[in-house]
Amino acid sequence: MNDLNCFTLRKILDNCHDEIFVVDNKGNSVYANKAAEKNYGVKVSDLIGKASWQLAEEGICSPPITPIALSEKKKVTIEQTTRIGRKLVVTASPILDQKGEIDLIVENSRDITELKNIKQDLEVTRELLEKYKREVEVLRKEDLNVKNDIIANSKQMCDLLDIVHGVATTDSTILILGKSGTGKSILAKHIHKISKRKDGPFITINCAAIPEQLLESELFGYTPGAFSGASKNGKVGLLALANNGTLFFDEIAEIPIRLQAKLLEVIQGHRFTPVGSVKEKLIDVRIIAATNQKLKEMVNNNSFREDLFYRLNVIELEMPPLKERLEDIIPLIYFFLERYDKKYERNHDFTEETLDLLTQHDWPGNIRELEHTIERLVVTVKDTVIKPKNLPKIFHDNSKSQFHVSFPSFVPLDKSVEEFQKQLINKAYKQFKNTYKVAEVLQISQSKAYRLIKKYTD
Template sequence: MIFDNSFYKKILDSSHDEICVSDRNGIIIYCNRAFEFNYGISKDEIIGKHVDYLKNHGYASESPIPESINKKSTVSIRQDTHTGKTLILTAAPVFDKNGNIEYIVENVRDITELNRIKSMLEDSQREVKRYKSEVENFYRTALGYEDNIICEGKVMGSIFSRARQVAKTNVNVMLLGESGTGKSSIAKFIHDSSNRSSGPFITINCTTIPPHLLESELFGYKSGAFTGANPKGKTGLVELADGGTLFLDEIGDIPLSLQAKFLQLSQERTFIPVGSVTPKKVDIRIISATNADLKSKMKEKLFREDLYYRLNVIELKMPPLRDRGENLIGLIKYYLRKYSIEFGMPEKSISEYAIEMLSKYDYPGNIRELQNIIQKLVIISVNETIDVDDVRAVLPRVKIDHESINSETIFEDIDEDNFEDKSLDDIIDEYEKKIIKKYYSKYKSSYKVAEKLGISQSKASRLIRKYLK
């Protein structure tokens, strides 16, 4: 069958993709109907014109045809048109029998819709990421642990070394320590370091669930177990931990009436749902934590001795923040970085004396209180470096002993006999001037003077200008 030109014209005009042909000089000699849709210009207007016409008259950005002619090779580019289209253009040379360019055939794919779909997908992915982040933040807040655990220093290094060893086994672990010392973080660390890390990590805070609901929430219940129960029954938190780790926080607050069920769980890894008589088996590791004195509770018959020894196979004591030394400094720097990022602020540094002041505080609220203090410091500090003035604003009662120049050399030439006719302000100014002269003479910079005297750099600069400039 022989096809005439009209056949090929119909085929090319029916193509969704644009076809454009130029001669060896870049003069357009053919284009199909898709070309008109892409650029909003008719064939009659463009044929016979150089491809640069589109760019020069604002129809589109750069064309690949001139580059294809110069390189004598195929060239692909991305192009935007004034009709709002985004196109991928591929210009390929066609050679005659002598190896000279005869034509440039440009094939164009409209990716506007593809970009729109891609953008929607990226938006959806961002939303999913945001929701995931919010859930993770809520989860971290609810459990009270951090993803990055700071184990710097001899004290915490030893604890984490033991935790890594314990993680290799399936024995029950009891974590002791004041509230806010990071017991839940250690529990999660043990889980993540164990062969159960791919399984669930279920936290039960025994103080947050009302006593009359605790049994059904933990062990679940059978259909019709009590008035108001879900007719389908309910799976308890203990069963949800199957294959992973069950973290019992504030274990000392479990009612005595439920401790027998916990003994069965810790001893046999079985439990009976409320309203049932059939035990269920679970594969769990139990980590418990408390800030209570369980031995005193045992003496008072408020905590079962057999349960204590079942849960306390390995004991890890979390020291309070005031006893952690180097670890406290690591935590200060970690939370500075964390909250600077969270609050969308440039990451702030902290001066040596500001750290010294923070290190002298007792932190009765431990890590939670430290977090609160660092958040305040990040927000209230107007300088890149948090200094003692900022810390003093948050912790006004904490004092530090600054390295000082010998006081005798500072005051040796101030004659007290001359104080008789001077006001208190004049006397103070005289002392202040002497101090600033001595410190500036030794340290040569307002930054060092500020650091050594425990004042802001702006105050140090002002005093230097006042007395020395």
């Protein structure tokens, strides 16, 4: 130490990362190293020689530490904020003379601004995480409980639900086929809800809604910096999110052929590799897929992998179109009427004729179309009774409900009789739903009723 001259000592102190600030026994500053300049944004020369109250008055930093150290005569540590917004942890260490009086006070300040910012970010992130957790809980409850009642009154739907209840508790992969709006998605959720995975997540991947370039990273996730434009923190994929739950691939026919191979690996091996990673991850998920496409035909023309098709198609469920399950129409109408009357605080009912017209509609958009129709009626009909005139025009155009037949003049007799017969059979069959009853009301034999129903109903 003897070899260190004043110049070297200053050099050492000016290269200290921490600020060293020294005051005398009156609280006047006698020394500050270079680090002080970046903490307060002033020159060292503007600090030296000033009393601590003066520096406090200039707002250099607060709260001041010197008065505390002077009165307590022992080491103190506090946090300070400087005039340029830096956050410091300052320790003031008094040096006492032989009489125990203060000779000098050495104050050491460490800049903890970044640390503070990180801490604050962490707190905000924690709060957000809690908030999202709660939101997910609420959403999951709403999604899986409130909206998940499945109306099934027709034989087709009851049979289908019987099969579903048999297979829901197993982990077998299920493929749900059916036209758009027939209830494929709601059935997938229902299967999850009654399966042993019901407390785990239910994650839907709509293969048609996610652009092809994004699908892979959405599905498998990626490691930090896996590709340009990727988030620097990486991303957890939907596969990983679905762990211990059910993964529902909606519109599976839309999945690009390249990803079909990767998906096959996931189903076969219960493992996947995030984009940019070399480490495989194990997952435990049940897979349900749905499509409104003819997947088998796609296999035949090579746009869907055959091996993947058979992996998905372990159990195949086909949702019949609504017009093939007439007995579900009225229960569904009342189910949605109740839902939307409640939502819009209304109280409606239908006349018999309105129900007739609704039952006889073809419902090309299936249950989704029916739901929208009922919601629209609830919102638009001011009266409490919904009458035929309230129905959109299309319900009147397609109406097959009138028994009186009107034909343009000079229609061949045979044709007119045939048309009349067709309408009569249709009406009777829609109302009674069995050949025995139709035969009875039309006073024909049951075999004739059967033959005519087969001929005329679609």
